[in-house]
Amino acid sequence: MTDTVLSVTNLSKFFGALKASDNVNIDLHAGEIHALIGPNGAGKSTLIKQIAGGMRPDKGEVILNGQDISALDTAARARLGLARSFQVSSVAAEFTVLQNVVLAVQGHQNLGMWRAALRKTAFSDQALGFIARAGLAGREAIRASDLSHGERRRLELAMALALRPKVFLLDEPMAGVGLEGSADMTALLDDLRHEAPILLVEHDMDAVFSLADRISVLVYGRIIATGAVDDIRNDLEVQRAYLGDDA
Amino acid sequence: MQRETWINLAILLGLILVPLWAVVMDEPFTITLTTKVVILALAGVGLNIALGYGGLVSFGHAAFFGVGGYAMGVLASHAQSYTPMQIGALEVEGTKSMLIIWAVAIVFSGITALFIGALSLRTSGVYFIMITLAFGQMLYYFAISWPAYGGEDGLSIYVRNGFPGLNTLDPIQFYCICFVLLCAALLVSARLSSSSFGLALHGARQNAERLEAVGVRPFKLRLTAFVISGMITGLAGALFADLNRFVSPTMFSWHTSGEIMIFVILGGVGRLFGPVVGAALFILLEHWLGGISDFWQFYLGLILLAVVLFARGGVIGTLAGREVAHD
Numbered sequence: 001m002t003d004t005v006l007s008v009t010n011l012s013k014f015f016g017a018l019k020a021s022d023n024v025n026i027d028l029h030a031g032e033i034h035a036l037i038g039p040n041g042a043g044k045s046t047l048i049k050q051i052a053g054g055m056r057p058d059k060g061e062v063i064l065n066g067q068d069i070s071a072l073d074t075a076a077r078a079r080l081g082l083a084r085s086f087q088v089s090s091v092a093a094e095f096t097v098l099q100n101v102v103l104a105v106q107g108h109q110n111l112g113m114w115r116a117a118l119r120k121t122a123f124s125d126q127a128l129g130f131i132a133r134a135g136l137a138g139r140e141a142i143r144a145s146d147l148s149h150g151e152r153r154r155l156e157l158a159m160a161l162a163l164r165p166k167v168f169l170l171d172e173p174m175a176g177v178g179l180e181g182s183a184d185m186t187a188l189l190d191d192l193r194h195e196a197p198i199l200l201v202e203h204d205m206d207a208v209f210s211l212a213d214r215i216s217v218l219v220y221g222r223i224i225a226t227g228a229v230d231d232i233r234n235d236l237e238v239q240r241a242y243l244g245d246d247a
Numbered sequence: 248m249q250r251e252t253w254i255n256l257a258i259l260l261g262l263i264l265v266p267l268w269a270v271v272m273d274e275p276f277t278i279t280l281t282t283k284v285v286i287l288a289l290a291g292v293g294l295n296i297a298l299g300y301g302g303l304v305s306f307g308h309a310a311f312f313g314v315g316g317y318a319m320g321v322l323a324s325h326a327q328s329y330t331p332m333q334i335g336a337l338e339v340e341g342t343k344s345m346l347i348i349w350a351v352a353i354v355f356s357g358i359t360a361l362f363i364g365a366l367s368l369r370t371s372g373v374y375f376i377m378i379t380l381a382f383g384q385m386l387y388y389f390a391i392s393w394p395a396y397g398g399e400d401g402l403s404i405y406v407r408n409g410f411p412g413l414n415t416l417d418p419i420q421f422y423c424i425c426f427v428l429l430c431a432a433l434l435v436s437a438r439l440s441s442s443s444f445g446l447a448l449h450g451a452r453q454n455a456e457r458l459e460a461v462g463v464r465p466f467k468l469r470l471t472a473f474v475i476s477g478m479i480t481g482l483a484g485a486l487f488a489d490l491n492r493f494v495s496p497t498m499f500s501w502h503t504s505g506e507i508m509i510f511v512i513l514g515g516v517g518r519l520f521g522p523v524v525g526a527a528l529f530i531l532l533e534h535w536l537g538g539i540s541d542f543w544q545f546y547l548g549l550i551l552l553a554v555v556l557f558a559r560g561g562v563i564g565t566l567a568g569r570e571v572a573h574d
C-alpha cells in the first residue's frame with residue numbers, strides 16, 4: 001500500500017443544472033505528481049478550490065493525512081499544509097518578491113506589531129532560500145506587479161514552498177510561461193515533488209507526460225479515468241473525450 | 248535615504264520652526280493654528296492605519312474623535328462643578344488631569360472601535376462605508392439628545408486640563424504636548440506598518456484571497472488595526488476638545504469624518520506623513536480661502552477633486568513617487 005496523503009471522496013458541486021463536480025473521487029500518494037487533465041470548463045479549477053477551501057462542496061469529503069478537513073476554512077487548511085497556486089496568479093501586487101514570500105513564511109504566527117518583518121533575519125533568510133529555489137534569485141527587490149508572467153508563477157511557487165506544504169495544489173502553473181519557460185517550470189515542479197506530492201492541473205501534455213506518475217481525466221465534472229501515464233495515453237476513451245479535441 | 252524620508256523630516260522641521268517663529272514674533276494665533284494642525288493630523292494618523300494600511304474606508308471615524316472629546320468633556324465638567332459622576336451605585340470623581348483623560352479617551356474609543364469594527368468589518372466596500380457612517384451618526388444624535396452634557400449646545404470647560412510640570416494655558420507648552428503625541432503616534436504607525444502584523448495587514452488590503460491561502464484570516468487583522476486606529480483618533484479628539492475647551496456633538500458628525508478622510512486623501516493614502524501634510528494643507532486652505540470667499544468649501548472641493556483625479560498618492564505621492572518597499 002502506498003501512503004495516501006490527500007483524498008477526495010464523493011465530492012459534488014452543482015451550479016444550478018451544471019455539474020461542476022459530479023461525485024469526484026481522487027487521491028494523492030506520498031511523493032507523486034498526480035496530474036488532473038480535462039477540457040476547458042471540465043471543473044478542474046472548481047475542484048482545486050473545493051480542496052483548498054475557497055468553495056464549499058454540496059457534498060463529499062476532503063481528507064488530509066487521515067483528518068477530515070471538509071469543515072475547515074481556507075486559512076485553517078493552509079495552516080495544515082495545503083499550499084495552492086491559482087490559475088490566474090494571485091500575489092500581493094504592490095509588494096516586492098521578498099515581501100510576498102516573507103508574508104507566507106511568517107504565516108499566521110508571530111504577527112508582532114513592533115519589529116520590522118523584513119529585519120527578522122530568520123524570516124528573510126528562509127524567504128531568500130525559497131525564492132532561490134523557485135528560480136527567482138536576484139529578483140527579491142522587484143515589485144510583484146513588475147514581474148513577468150512566468151516570474152509571478154514562480155513567486156506563487158516560492159510562497160507555496162514557504163508554507164512547509166504537505167500537499168501542493170497547482171492550477172495550471174505553466175499557463176502563459178512560454179515554450180522556454182515551460183521547460184524550466186517542468187524542472188522546478190520535478191524538484192518540488194521532493195517537498196510534497198503535487199496535484200497538478202495542466203494543459204501542457206508534454207509536461208504532464210514527463211512529470212506525472214498518475215493521471216486523472218475530468219470531463220463534465222466526472223473523473224472518467226485514473227491510471228498510470230501510459231495507460232491513460234493509450235486509453236481510447238480519453239483520446240476521444242479529450243486528446244482528440246486538440247489533435 | 249529615500250526621498251520620502253527627507254520630505255518627512257522637512258515636515259517635522261516645519262512643525263518645529265513655525266511655532267518657534269510664532270513665539271519669537273509673539274503670534275499666539277499662529278501657535279493655536281499649528282496646534283490645530285497637529286491635533287487633526289493625529290486624528291488622520293489614526294484613520295490612516297485603517298484606511299491606508301488596511302484599506303478600510305471608514306466614514307465614521309468621527310465616532311472615535313467624538314468619544315475622545317466627550318471623555319475629556321465629561322470628566323472635566325464633573326471636576327469643574329465638583330460633582331461626582333453617578334455610575335450605578337458607584338461615585339466617580341471627575342478629573343482635570345490630561346494623563347487620566349487621555350487614558351480614558353483611548354480606552355473608550357478603543358472599545359467603541361471594537362464594537363463598531365466587529366459588526367461593520369463583516370461587510371466590505373460600499374456597505375462598510377455606509378455602516379461606519381451610520382454608527383457615527385448614531386453617536387451624533389445620541390450626543391444631541393444627552394441633556395446632562397449640554398445636548399445640542401455642547402459643553403464648555405473653563406480652564407484647560409493640567410499636565411504635571413507644564414503650564415498648559417501657555418499656547419506653546421500645550422503645542423509641545425500635542426507635537427510629542429503626534430510624533431509618538433507617527434512612530435507607532437511607522438513600526439506597525441513595517442512589522443509582521445503590518446505586512447499581513449497591507450497584504451490583506453491588496454489580496455485577501457492570497458492572505459487566506461497563506462493561513463491568515465483578514466478579519467482579526469483588520470479588527471485589530473481598526474481598534475488601534477480608533478484609539479489614536481480618540482486621543483486626538485480629547486486634545487481637540489482641550490484646545491477649544493469645548494465639546495459639542497459636531498465632533499461626532501459626518502462632516503468631521505469627512506474632514507479626517509480628506510486629510511488622509513489630500514496628503515496621500517497610506518503614506519506615513521500623508522495625514523500631517525493633509526491636515527496642514529486643509530487648515531491653511533480653510534484659513535486663506537475662508538478669508539477670500541464664504542464659499543471656501545467649494546474651492547476646497549475642487550482642489551480635492553484635482554488631487555484625487557490627477558495626484559493619486561496625494562501630495563506625498565506626487566513629491567516622493569510611488570512607495571518604496573520598507574525594510
Ligand SMILES: Nc1ncnc2c1ncn2[C@@H]1O[C@H](COP(=O)(O)OP(=O)(O)O)[C@@H](O)[C@H]1O
Nearest residue numbers: 015018020038039040041042043044045046047
Ligand atoms: N462560481 C461559479 N458559478 C457558476 N458557475 C461556475 C462557477 N465557477 C465555475 N463555474 C462553471 O463551472 C464549470 C467548471 O469551471 P472550471 O472549474 O473553472 O473549469 P476548468 O478549470 O476545468 O476549465 C464551468 O462551466 C464554469 O463556467
Ligand SMILES: [Mg+2]
Nearest residue numbers: 044045046087
Ligand atoms: Mg481552470
